[in-house]
Amino acid sequence: MKGFCAAVVPCQKHALTQSARQLQIVTVAQAVAPAGRGSHFSSITSAIFGFSLALCAGFACCSLAAKAAAIESAKLTVWTGGSKPAFVLDDLDKTKVSFGPPALETSSHEVVIVHFFATWCEPCREELPALRRLAERTDSRRLRVLTISVGEVDARVRNFADKFPMNFPILLDRDRTVARAWNVSGLPTTFVLDRDLRPRLFIERDYDWDQFDVPDFLKSLGSAKQSDAQTTRSVPTFDTTTTITTTGGKP
Amino acid sequence: MxxxxxxxxxxxxxxxxxxxxxxSAQAQAAFAPKPGAWRQFEIVTRLDIARPEGKVQAWIPVPSVNEADWFKSAVSNWTTNGAASLKHDSKYKAGFVHAEWEGSQNPVIEVTSRIQTQDRSIDLDxxxxxxxxxxxxxxxxxxxxxxxxxxxxxxxxxxxxxxxxxxxxxxxxxxxxxxxxxxxxxxxxxxxxxxxxxxxxxxxxxxxxxxxxxxxxxxxxxxxxxxxxxxxxxxxxxxxxxxxxxxxxxxxxxxxxxxxxxxxxxxxxxxxxxxxxxxxxxxxxxxxxxxxxxxxxxxxxxxxxxxxxxxxxxxNFAHDITLPGAKGPLLEFLMYPQAETTAGRLDCLDPDTFKYTIVAKELSV
The missing domain is CATH 3.10.620.30 (C8orf32 fold)
Structure with a gap:
């Protein structure tokens, strides 16, 4: 299955626009295949595999060199672990932002992206504009983006935000407590969660969010749920009351 | 991986x-430190908090390495319009001057340190x-x-x-x-x-x-x-x-x-x-x-x-330092002066809010 990924990803990297989008859909479908089936390489279904082989044949233009380079290129990976712990962090206005229980209201967001970064991290700085564009072109009622600055003083993050304004909250994990609780070992790291705040995808490096499409992702989630239903694998339970809320803060 | x-x-x-x-080619190297001549330096670190808010604290690193073959840290002195004392972290013995100001209009501290150092070279052959x-x-x-x-x-x-x-x-x-x-x-x-x-x-x-x-x-x-x-x-x-x-x-x-x-x-x-x-x-x-x-x-x-x-x-050699009295988290390493106001820890790399100068002068040994 690694051969499949090595062949497809270069095409994603170099074949832009529609072809790339089609391939991305396949990748997302792969990524949200039912959890608990091992790595993202092994979790793909045989049906997708067949489709993928056809796509690879169609993109034989991808050179070995491009393949080698593109193995490095970012790809979202299915999350096979459990749910992530709740947290409460200040944003730059010292407003408390909560992730997870205690829930005050049911989240209306269908997709939540939790993105760990640092202002000193060059790939992070390069990635954030694409995340901003994703937020801009997506209905804010469907997508919630939370970015978390890891281990930095407020003043430094505030200066960064002044220079590069974002359209989503920047939370302050000053002592890395949340990053540790989420087992974040590198920056940037991003989790894509469903409406129940269950992680579905993750990536431990920068990602081109211009490739990500929320409706496609949701569609693939639906496919995954159907696939779940057709198997006897038990679906992980999660707290349906978890939500993202904002409370308190400056007057 | x-x-x-x-x-x-x-x-x-x-x-x-x-x-x-x-x-012979290695001998032509233009970079070849050799021990033998100790040099003495005086270093003055002056710190001003440009925008003090409420109680202000600062932690200024001072030389605290003593290795017989290559480095000697002498005593550090300071002058300030606040209260200050020399402290060390418990794990690595990294030294720093901890200064505090209660509502001072213009917190200032100047720390003077002297050190002796010399080239260091290990004969790996x-x-x-x-x-x-x-x-x-x-x-x-x-x-x-x-x-x-x-x-x-x-x-x-x-x-x-x-x-x-x-x-x-x-x-x-x-x-x-x-x-x-x-x-x-x-x-x-x-x-x-x-x-x-x-x-x-x-x-x-x-x-x-x-x-x-x-x-x-x-x-x-x-x-x-x-x-x-x-x-x-x-x-x-x-x-x-x-x-x-x-x-x-x-x-x-x-x-x-x-x-x-x-x-x-x-x-x-x-x-x-x-x-x-x-x-x-x-x-x-x-x-x-x-x-x-x-x-x-x-x-x-x-x-x-x-x-x-x-x-x-x-x-110093220190990591993960607890700054006494600090509200902020552990400090990954102490190489820059640090300061906090009631607004939080200042950005030690931001000259607009946290001004400090460090001046070195060589003295005769």
Whole structure:
């Protein structure tokens, strides 16, 4: 299955626009295949595999060199672990932002992206504009983006935000407590969660969010749920009351 | 894991190339620190809090390294319009002046330190029997810190670099060469960098400055079982070997902070290394962006495994420092003055809100 990924990803990297989008859909479908089936390489279904082989044949233009380079290129990976712990962090206005229980209201967001970064991290700085564009072109009622600055003083993050304004909250994990609780070992790291705040995808490096499409992702989630239903694998339970809320803060 | 763009085999090949270099060629090296002449410096750190809000505190590092062969920290004094005292962290004995102001209009402190330093060079051709490293020190300098884990991707990377090497010297050298050949100095990195080596390895972005690249060396060495430590300090004088990038340009050294590293080898004791400065030479020495085979780079690379120039002050070896009275989190390392107001910790790299100057002056010994 690694051969499949090595062949497809270069095409994603170099074949832009529609072809790339089609391939991305396949990748997302792969990524949200039912959890608990091992790595993202092994979790793909045989049906997708067949489709993928056809796509690879169609993109034989991808050179070995491009393949080698593109193995490095970012790809979202299915999350096979459990749910992530709740947290409460200040944003730059010292407003408390909560992730997870205690829930005050049911989240209306269908997709939540939790993105760990640092202002000193060059790939992070390069990635954030694409995340901003994703937020801009997506209905804010469907997508919630939370970015978390890891281990930095407020003043430094505030200066960064002044220079590069974002359209989503920047939370302050000053002592890395949340990053540790989420087992974040590198920056940037991003989790894509469903409406129940269950992680579905993750990536431990920068990602081109211009490739990500929320409706496609949701569609693939639906496919995954159907696939779940057709198997006897038990679906992980999660707290349906978890939500993202904002409370308190400056007057 | 994969090694992506980088090829660790290059490290071995380069090491062999350097080893095969004729002695005469190495003798022509323009970078060859040799001990023998102690130099004395006085360093004055002045700190102003531009926008004091409520209670203000500051923590100013003072030299607290004493190594008989290469560095002596003398007493530090200060003047301030607040209250101040000398304190040390309990784990690494890193010294700093802790100053406090209660609603002062213009918090100011000036700390004066004196040090003596000299070139340092280990003859790596003459192994002997160095003083044994105390068990406590061995533990301290092989254990992980918050930003220098020794497991996971760091261990995996270290194992691949070290490969079949059996001696500590071979391991230390392989790691040095790997860092030199696979990292890069990044001019846009603020300050000296952060040193989050797992993040660097995970993101496959091995660029940064001294606190990044030398922390990478330290982490990879510790993961290989070698005691290693960062030495946080500041350059105080120009390089006498003509390397503009490896010294100061004036008496004002406010932005001259520099972290070096050491690795402990049983046949030699603590061995100075500085792969980050090799990358600095590559990036900055005229005409800039030198290649690995440029004579200036070859000389610096040969010298910076086993020797240091005594134009630099060592503050401490400390990581994850608890600043007494601070509201903010642990400090990853103490190389820059720190301060907090009621608004929180100030950005020690932001001259608009946190002004400080550091001036060095050479004195006769």
């Amino acid at each position: 994969t090694f992506h763009r980088r090829d660790i085999l290059k490290a071995g090949a380069s090491m062999m190339a350097i080893a095969a270099m004729p002695r 003459r192994p002997g029997k160095a003083a044994a490293l105390a068990d406590a020190d061995r533990k301290l300098y092989t254990e992980p810190t918050s930003l220098i884990p020794t497991g996971g991707i760091v261990k995996q990377t270290s194992d691949k670099i070290v490969g079949s090497a059996t001696t500590d010297m071979e391991k230390a050298r392989k790691i040095f060469d790997w860092v030199v050949e696979n990292s890069a100095r990044n001019a846009s990195t603020r300050g000296c960098g952060i040193g989050d080596i797992a993040a660097m390895l995970t993101s496959d972005n091995l660029t940064g400055k001294c606190a990044d690249l030398n922390a990478l060396y330290v982490g990879l060495a510790r993961a290989a079982g070698l005691p290693a430590r960062d030495v946080y300090g500041i350059r105080v004088a120009p390089s006498k070997f003509g390397y503009k990038s490896l010294g100061t340009g004036s008496a004002v050294i406010t932005k001259a902070q520099h972290c070096r590293a050491e690795v402990y080898l049983s046949e030699f004791g603590w061995v100075p290394v500085d792969p980050a400065d090799v990358r600095k030479v590559i990036l900055e020495e005229p005409p800039a962006n030198l290649t690995l085979d440029d004579p200036k780079v070859v000389a610096a690379r040969a010298g910076l495994f086993g020797s240091w120039e005594g134009n630099w002050l060592a503050y």
